[in-house]
Amino acid sequence: MSNEKQPIVTNSPVPFPSTAIAAEAAREGEEPVAAVPEPEAMSRDGEPSEIALEPDSVSGPEPKMRAHDVRVFYGEKEALKGVSIEVHEDKVTAFIGPSGCGKSTFLRCLNRMNDTIPGARVTGTITLDGEDISSPDMDVVQLRARVGMVFQKPNPFPKSIFENVAYGPRIHGLASGKDELDGIVEKSLRRAGLWDEVKDRLGESGTALSGGQQQRLCIARAIAVDPEVILMDEPCSALDPIATAKIEELIHELRGRYAIAIVTHNMQQAARVSQRTAFFHLGELIEYGKTKDIFTNPREQRTQDYITGRYG
Ligand SMILES: Nc1ncnc2c1ncn2[C@@H]1O[C@H](COP(=O)(O)OP(=O)(O)OP(=O)(O)O)[C@@H](O)[C@H]1O
Numbered sequence: 001m002s003n004e005k006q007p008i009v010t011n012s013p014v015p016f017p018s019t020a021i022a023a024e025a026a027r028e029g030e031e032p033v034a035a036v037p038e039p040e041a042m043s044r045d046g047e048p049s050e051i052a053l054e055p056d057s058v059s060g061p062e063p064k065m066r067a068h069d070v071r072v073f074y075g076e077k078e079a080l081k082g083v084s085i086e087v088h089e090d091k092v093t094a095f096i097g098p099s100g101c102g103k104s105t106f107l108r109c110l111n112r113m114n115d116t117i118p119g120a121r122v123t124g125t126i127t128l129d130g131e132d133i134s135s136p137d138m139d140v141v142q143l144r145a146r147v148g149m150v151f152q153k154p155n156p157f158p159k160s161i162f163e164n165v166a167y168g169p170r171i172h173g174l175a176s177g178k179d180e181l182d183g184i185v186e187k188s189l190r191r192a193g194l195w196d197e198v199k200d201r202l203g204e205s206g207t208a209l210s211g212g213q214q215q216r217l218c219i220a221r222a223i224a225v226d227p228e229v230i231l232m233d234e235p236c237s238a239l240d241p242i243a244t245a246k247i248e249e250l251i252h253e254l255r256g257r258y259a260i261a262i263v264t265h266n267m268q269q270a271a272r273v274s275q276r277t278a279f280f281h282l283g284e285l286i287e288y289g290k291t292k293d294i295f296t297n298p299r300e301q302r303t304q305d306y307i308t309g310r311y312g
Helices: 018-027 103-109 140-146 161-171 178-191 211-224 241-254 267-273 291-296 301-307
Strands: 065-074 077-087 092-096 120-128 147-150 229-233 259-263 276-281 284-290
Touching (some): 065 103, 077 103, 092 103, 103 229, 103 259, 140 147, 147 211, 161 178, 161 211, 178 211, 211 229, 211 241, 241 267, 267 291, 276 291, 276 301, 284 291, 284 301, 291 301
Parallel strands (some): 077 284, 092 276, 229 259
Antiparallel strands (some): 065 077, 065 120, 276 284
16 A cells, blocks of 8 residues: 555544544535645745745635734744634634644633743734734633633542532623523533533532543533633543543534634544644644645645654
8 A cells, every 4th residue: 555645534543433523524624725824834845835825815704713923932932933823613623743843832822821821922913703812902811711721631620520610600700690500510511521420429529530521521611601712732632542532522512612723642633523734843833724635635745744654
C-alpha cells in the first residue's frame, strides 16, 4: 500500500459510537471551506501558497468567534505568531500540532485565560459575535461564562455533584429560586450525558466520580451557565478509551447547540469529532480547513508530515 496521504479517519481505535461520528465527520463539508491559512503559509515547493486567503476574504456565515493576527508573548518569547482563524457556531474546530506548538495558548486566548498568566501578553483581535473580547466594555467574568472551558484533567470542585453544577448559575444569578436551579442542574447533567448515572446521588462529592464521569461533570458545569462556546483542552487525555468514546459522543451531541473548539494530541480524535481542523507548528497556524481536507488532502507539506506521523 502506498505510504502517501492515508486518510486517518477510518483508523479508529475507539469502538462505536465514535465510528459513526467519524463517518459523519467524513461526510460533513458540503458548505464552502472557510479556509484562513496563516498569511505566510507556504506551499509544498516553498513558494507562497496561491490559495492562501486573507482572513477577511472568507465568505459564508459570520463566525461565532474570529481571531485576527493573534500573537502571544511569554515575556520576550513569542509563543503564537499571528494566528487568524474562525470558530463557527455549528461546528467543532480541532486544534492539532506537536507539543509546544501553541494550541493551548491559542485556546486560552479565546476566553482571555492568558490574562491570568503572569508575563503573558496578547496582541491582535478576537471577536465574539463581532464584539472585541479585549474591549474595556467586555466583562471578563461574563466572557468566561459565554466562552466556557473544560480542562485536560477533570477538575470538579470538592463539593457535591449538585453544587458543582449549581455554583455557576447561582453566582451569575441565572435561577430565581430552588426549582429553577434544580431544573438547570438536571438539564445540564442530562446534556452532559450524566444525569442517569448521578440522579440518585446528587449530594455525593463530585470528586468521588470516575475520571470520565468527572469530566462529564465539568462539561455539565460549563453548560450550566448557558455558554455560547465551549473550549476543550485535551479533554480526554486522562481518560480510558470507553470514557473517551463517551466524551466524543457528547461532543457530537453538543455540536449545533454550542460552538466547540478542542485541542487534541490525538489525530484520530480530531478526525472523528471535528468538522474544521487547524494545524499549528512552532507557534504558527500552518493550515486551517475542513477536517476531511486536512486529513486526506492537506495543502501544506508540514501538515502532511504531521498527519502521517513523520514528526510530532
Ligand atoms: N505559562 C507559560 N509561561 C511561559 N511559556 C509558556 C507558558 N505556557 C506555554 N508556554 C510556552 O509556549 C509555547 C506553546 O505552549 P502551549 O502549551 O500553548 O503548546 P501546546 O501546543 O498546547 O503544547 P502541548 O501539546 O504540549 O500541551 C511552548 O514553547 C511553551 O513552553
